[in-house]
Amino acid sequence: MEAARLGISKLGGADTLCRGSDPVAARHFKVSSITFRGAVTAEDPRSVLRRWLEAETLLVVGRSIERADSLEKALGRARFVEDFLEEGYLVARLALARTPHARLKAVKCSPALRVSGVLRVLTHRDIPGENQVGYAIPDQPLLAEGKVRYYGEPVAVVVGRDPDAVNEAVDLIELEAEPLPTLLDPLEAMERRDVLVHDALDSNIAFRTRVRKGDVEEGFGKADVVVENTYRTHHQEHVYLEPEAALAIPDLENRITVLATIQYPHLGQKIVSRVLGLPASYVKVVAPYIGGGFGGKDDEGPLVAARAALAAYHLRRPVFLYYTREDSIQVHPKREAAVIRYKSGASRDGRLTAIEVTIVHDTGAYANRGPFILWRATMHSSGPYYVPNAKVDGYCVYTNKVPQGSFRGFGNPPVHFAVESQMDQLAEKLGMDPVEFRLINLLRPGNETLTGQVLESSVGIHEALRRLAASSGWRAKRQEYGQLRAGRFRRGIGVAVAWHGNSTSRGVPDWSNAYIHVARDGSVSVYTGIVEMGQGSPSSSHRQLVAEILGCPIDKIRIVFGTTDAPDSGATHASRGTSVGAIGIVVAAGRIRSRLESFLSEYYGVERDRVEMSRGQVFVDGEVRMSWEELVALAYSKGVDLSATGYFFLPKGTFNEEVGQGFAYPAFSFIAVVVEIEVDTCTGRVRVLEVHPALAIGKVVNPEAVKTQVEGAVLQGIGYALMERLVFSADGKIVNDNLTDYVIPTFHEVPAIRDAIFVEDLWEFGPFGAKGVGEMALIPMPAAIANAMSHALGARILELPATLERVYSIARQTCGG
Amino acid sequence: MYYRLPKIEYFRPKTLEEAVGLLEKVEGSKVIAGGTDILVDAKTSRVRVKALVDIGSIAELRGIEDLGGAIRIGAATKLQELLESSAVSENLPLLRAAVESMASWQIRNMATVGGNLCNASPAADTAPPLLAYDAELVVVGPGGSRTVPITKFFTGYRATALGRAEILKEIIVRKAEWTGWNYIKLGRRDGFTLSIVAVAVLARVRNGTVEDVRIALNSVAPTPVRAYGAEEMLRGREVSRGALERAAREVMDEVSPIDDVRSTAWFRREMSYRLTLDALTKALGAE
């Protein structure tokens, strides 16, 4: 079988995942008496996951419980990094390069050092360990060394007693540098070899990807219609409410604790220890509450932590490093700007026959996570459709601009803008309805993806789109608005679907972990590295998982999040906080539950399945026997171990990079959105009126939390599609590095967002079958808006953002005002 | 807290004379009213400030008064007070509409109308309506008091007719009978933003004839401007679609927009036409 060849495990087909009975699992759980072997089997991570995946009745999971952080945040008591600043701590800011490309001879610090209150200016020379922080490729220094590669690149850390001194001093840092020619256009940079952003390479191409599947020529030969276009997308800035900050505190034994705006404390620990040349055990990283991340603090977080730690290391005192909004916008990586050439063909019966795609990402001065972003974009470039023949080439290209980086959707919003625009145009040429055309091609269980991976289960997109078309009134509105294509204000309705692989790609290791400890009074501490940046996994879904599994009252559960004192749980990115990131919590809690059940069955002398733990009570044959607190006290006195970790290593397959075929991701989340808009053809103003989402994301652990993720992502998608745009000057400086000039949507732009349709296509390894959701709703938004615009205007936008001016220029011929 | 605000000396005089005296005496001093412009500028070093003279405690600079034949607005009156004033909504609905489009409730509770004018941004939103009303500005300085017509107040990009140590005291708008008005602001988003272009129109139409009309715009020139040529084309004319279109086209020739992060000059010129036409259509009752 194809799947076997690719090394894909076929555990649990579609049927067994639908809560049916599985003889193997049943054997594990119907143990009549507790034996040592039985206990071990029951504690096997896969058994634990399967048991809860198949649980028949759920009391806490699947409900909208109140978040643990709501009151604290409403009252202003929640503490963010800056709130830990104490009198007498030193403060620091970054000095940034004011040139886009130059050979760096020296950093002139003396004028800055003469400012009263300034204590130290640290440059690359002061780094005791390695000045190397590139995530995908070792190409990036923590502080510029040898060369400056973008306007805004950090060159020094200025440390002083107060912000006034430091603010004055950063402007006085000058570079002794020899300017070099600047590359700003990725298409030009790809061709040039006379100017190199990284001298050690022989071109400006940092990374390439490719897919070769079937025979594209043959595929296009079979096509009755072919559509070919070039799409362009732009940089997007994250605009988290809280700009980057870190507080580094050295302790007596030369250890350093860093509080930082960071999405992966354990990665921060790794980077800090590398930069300082200390073992990781000497570095503790904590993320208190974070004011938004969206991926930006996954890239920049460890670097902020390392720069603060460097200062604390040298000054032996606590140092608070902060970015102003302008610093933040100039320095941290942005959503990739992309140029995508897309050719696709379909036969008269509505089947896709071939795609040929070239993706160029402007990765800026450093690769950062660019190669991973490009990889993801490449392997998703078909959209969630069955495509027999494909040729895809990806290029991640260096330029002298701010680096590209992680941002909600991670390569997928631009590529979906292209695919989903193509799908509408193919449908139009075929004379088919866009939904019908998609339904013919959408992946179903048992289908093969672009990379030849067979998806046996957890593929609910077909049902999601079918139900969405019905509930949104698609057919009638499509007809009605289409007939009204006249006058100044035009209505349009558009659809787009998207998929997004869960976990890291290919065989790149990914795991989950957590540590749970039940205290004698019955209170439960859960340690996880997952952070709380507003998304709500530690403050809601994690508590739900534990409460469901232990059957204890939910208010007994405290989640200690975002700390390297917890086992490494992986990053809070890639929509994984409640999915992959929480698997460890399920496993750890499941282990404790299983021990308590064994104990109870022995204690009452009954078979295990006659014991039930829920709602804070213990039942035998449905009768209450004791409370959770009594159970814990008893367990303590009888020698039951009530602490557990939950390590789980995700099984993966193999991948052939030469042809881009093989195992890409363990599971995919899916979404479909229908968007209704109104266009003022005389001003180019596009108003998004209504958004109808449908999600196939496995188990929905907390519907309210999913709703807030959808709402936030929809709005961020509207901003990205319609107004957000970084403007670069001729020397690569970001001109609009403030919130007057860089605009994001406000409440005025919030459309009516309908309740999402959920197709619970459970994922065998997800907590109770949950897949990721955080990024999903952003991915199809630009495409859906573009498709609705094309429906309204009969003309198409190929470049984002669809600013008033761009829309006006395609609509004005028909301006009926 | 951590922004680059330089060290600034701060004064809070109780009287206008005291304030003028301080501005004369203290080197590098500037007026601060709500601070929503000047603090942002000081932070980004667009404006260098050594000392600030806060006019917020000077009673005679505050408040809105109906003088019978005119409305008096103290320069340090908050934008939110303008929105909530019945004298403004009854007599100066065009000004009210413009203020309604400005910033957010929080900002409007700090920002003042005088600050908006004295800051003299080409995008100032109170300027087009006050230009249209032909407001008079009362200025007080070391040499005493003088009145400047608002049409002479903006002298260049971010420059005003205010002399050294002069303070804008109040804005006087004479009452007149207008039959229609309209303010249209086009920005990159629906609210809480500076304009790409905004247009204010005041009109008096009788028996289908334009007796008087005023057209003013922002963000299309170094200062907020009146479109005198277009006004002239309409005065005494009958209201007709063609007349309105010709006037709107004339506005396109009168403006001198630039490219910036908000828009290109081309689009601003196009929108000067469109918004003027829309505003005229509404204000002249030509719908």
Ligand SMILES: Cc1cc2nc3c(=O)[nH]c(=O)nc-3n(C[C@H](O)[C@H](O)[C@H](O)COP(=O)(O)OP(=O)(O)OC[C@H]3O[C@@H](n4cnc5c(N)ncnc54)[C@H](O)[C@@H]3O)c2cc1C
């Ligand atoms: C988030 C935000 C949104 C905004 N949105 C808008 C908008 O939609 N439209 C718009 O037009 N503006 C907007 N602004 C700009 C600003 O709020 C207004 O221009 C406001 O009216 C300025 O008033 P102020 O009292 O705060 O001025 P200040 O900042 O106190 O002063 C501005 C300037 O005027 C001088 N000045 C002030 N009062 C006097 C006086 N009486 N005599 C002499 N000089 C004086 C000061 O010296 C300074 O140079 C916005 C600002 C922010 C921060």
